[in-house]
Amino acid sequence: MNQTTDTIAAIATAPGTGGVGIIRVSGSDAFSIAQRLARKSRFKPRFAHFRSFYNSEQQLIDSGLLLYFPGPNSFTGEDVVEVQAHGGHVVLNMLLSEIIRLGARMARPGEFSERAFLNNKMDLVQAEAIADLIAGGSEQAVLASQRSLQGEFSAEINKLLKSLIETRVWIESAIDFPEEEIDFLADCELRRQLSMLNQSLIAVLKKTQSGVLLNQGISIAIIGAPNVGKSSLLNALTEEQTAIISDIAGTTRDVIKADIIIHGIPVKLVDTAGIRESDDPIEQQGIERARAIQASCDVILLVYDGSRVIEQLPKAKANELVVLNKIDCLHADNQTRQVDVRLSAKTGAGLDQLKQHIVAMVTGGDLAEDTFTARQRHIEQLKLTQHHVHLAEQHLSHNIGELAAEELRLAQQALNAITGEFTSDDLLGEIFSSFCIGK
Numbered sequence: 437m438n439q440t441t442d443t444i445a446a447i448a449t450a451p452g453t454g455g456v457g458i459i460r461v462s463g464s465d466a467f468s469i470a471q472r473l474a475r476k477s478r479f480k481p482r483f484a485h486f487r488s489f490y491n492s493e494q495q496l497i498d499s500g501l502l503l504y505f506p507g508p509n510s511f512t513g514e515d516v517v518e519v520q521a522h523g524g525h526v527v528l529n530m531l532l533s534e535i536i537r538l539g540a541r542m543a544r545p546g547e548f549s550e551r552a553f554l555n556n557k558m559d560l561v562q563a564e565a566i567a568d569l570i571a572g573g574s575e576q577a578v579l580a581s582q583r584s585l586q587g588e589f590s591a592e593i594n595k596l597l598k599s600l601i602e603t604r605v606w607i608e609s610a611i612d613f614p615e616e617e618i619d620f621l622a623d624c625e626l627r628r629q630l631s632m633l634n635q636s637l638i639a640v641l642k643k644t645q646s647g648v649l650l651n652q653g654i655s656i657a658i659i660g661a662p663n664v665g666k667s668s669l670l671n672a673l674t675e676e677q678t679a680i681i682s683d684i685a686g687t688t689r690d691v692i693k694a695d696i697i698i699h700g701i702p703v704k705l706v707d708t709a710g711i712r713e714s715d716d717p718i719e720q721q722g723i724e725r726a727r728a729i730q731a732s733c734d735v736i737l738l739v740y741d742g743s744r745v746i747e748q749l750p751k752a753k754a755n756e757l758v759v760l761n762k763i764d765c766l767h768a769d770n771q772t773r774q775v776d777v778r779l780s781a782k783t784g785a786g787l788d789q790l791k792q793h794i795v796a797m798v799t800g801g802d803l804a805e806d807t808f809t810a811r812q813r814h815i816e817q818l819k820l821t822q823h824h825v826h827l828a829e830q831h832l833s834h835n836i837g838e839l840a841a842e843e844l845r846l847a848q849q850a851l852n853a854i855t856g857e858f859t860s861d862d863l864l865g866e867i868f869s870s871f872c873i874g875k
């Protein structure tokens with residue numbers, strides 16, 4: 437039996453206890469396993485059969501529903517059987533053991549989706565979107581993953597591929613019939629096509645970047661001196677009393693993390709110990725941690741206490757925002773301070789502006805309504821495509837058609853790797869192994 441025709445089985449529902457749990461079986465023996473497990477010779481396709489399931493010692497394990505999806509019209513494209521039983525993990529594992537005894541083997545994580553991909557039920561982008569849909573950290577992220585799953589992102593890639601292939605055909609024929617059109621390669625039309633391709637690549641890359649943002653979310657660190665109101669800001673943003681706040685400097689020592697959603701972007705918010713010179717070894721450790729967090733987060737909020745005289749404000753780096761807190765009791769000195777955001781963690785004034793600033797910073801504008809989700813892997817392939825198209829343009833401007841054609845071939849290969857037209861087993865292994873069991 438080779439890897440793609442043996443029969444796999446897994447519990448598809450989340451580990452733990454639930455009302456109902458589902459076991460999925462896929463492969464050429466799925467039907468005969470169902471016959472023996474449910475003691476029935478015929479199953480109406482895609483129909484819920486209420487049956488009793490016994491183990492090898494003729495003990496009743498459970499009664500439940502059995503569904504048979506004959507290939508190729510199934511999720512994986514192979515014969516699929518689903519056993520829907522009571523959702524206790526022992527019950528489900530007893531049923532799974534019986535199914536394994538009857539000839540299936542345990543599925544690897546993502547193996548059902550991998551088979552769906554290998555049987556052309558979906559492309560790689562769509563298979564990845566299933567995992568992203570399940571992991572989706574906000575409603576917007578879920579809706580965006582669903583758009584990728586429905587093929588919207590793939591359609592964008594396929595449009596790029598179509599115009600790339602048209603350009604390749606043009607160049608290849610110019611090379612093959614040089615005597616007919618001497619200046620074919622120097623043709624404006626070809627230049628125009630390549631420059632349009634470049635524009636489309638830039639547009640798709642931009643959408644893909646916001647897709648990755650929605651998918652992966654961002655981390656935001658709250659950094660500043662003691663007592664400036666960092667923990668109060670965390671509490672205001674989470675709308676909960678997440679962290680202890682007090683007017684004693686050095687209240688927060690550990691790193692405190694909270695998950696929030698800003699304009700649909702899943703955010704990991706990190707509150708840190710106030711940074712100052714300290715002799716207290718515990719506080720020192722907290723400050724060290726704060727510095728490490730500052731170095732690793734995507735966005736840094738540098739918080740200042742607006743109710744006091746501030747010696748000097750820093751020059752914010754590209755991923756930093758200078759936040760002036762306590763504007764409800766602003767010191768006269770700070771009236772004209774140049775900062776990115778003014779707010780009061782106490783009254784909530786300015787919090788919306790802070791959120792807008794953060795979103796603008798990470799998206800370079802705002803998230804589009806109709807975003808799809810994407811992955812870093814897709815961005816890398818799109819950039820690689822851009823690189824090869826750029827080299828093709830250069831070769832063309834020196835009238836070296838063969839080299840331009842070769843670069844466009846490589847560009848096409850880079851695009852194809854996104855939807856999985858050409859992929860290595862290593863890449864597939866890497867992608868699918870990060871899926872849940874039973875997916």
Ligand SMILES: Nc1nc2c(c(=O)[nH]1)N(C=O)[C@@H](CNc1ccc(C(=O)N[C@@H](CCC(=O)O)C(=O)O)cc1)CN2
Binds near residue numbers: 508510518
């Ligand atoms: N019980 C159960 N619920 C589930 C799943 C499942 O496998 N089992 N799914 C698992 O991910 C999702 C639904 N995805 C599915 C996708 C395709 C097919 C399927 O049978 N496709 C056939 C026929 C399509 C049709 O009749 O229109 C095909 O593509 O040929 C089934 C489930 C979510 N809910």
Ligand SMILES: Nc1nc2c(ncn2[C@@H]2O[C@H](COP(=O)(O)OP(=O)(O)OP(=O)(O)O)[C@@H](O)[C@H]2O)c(=O)[nH]1
Binds near residue numbers: 669680763
């Ligand atoms: N008036 C006013 N007081 C605030 C505001 N934000 C925080 N405070 C007060 O400032 C004091 C310090 O707040 P914290 O949130 O504990 O400050 P912190 O920066 O986390 O301090 P450490 O954990 O010690 O580094 C508390 O007494 C808060 O009530 C604000 O917007 N306005």
Ligand SMILES: [Mg+2]
Binds near residue numbers: 666667679681688709
């Ligand atoms: Mg604090």
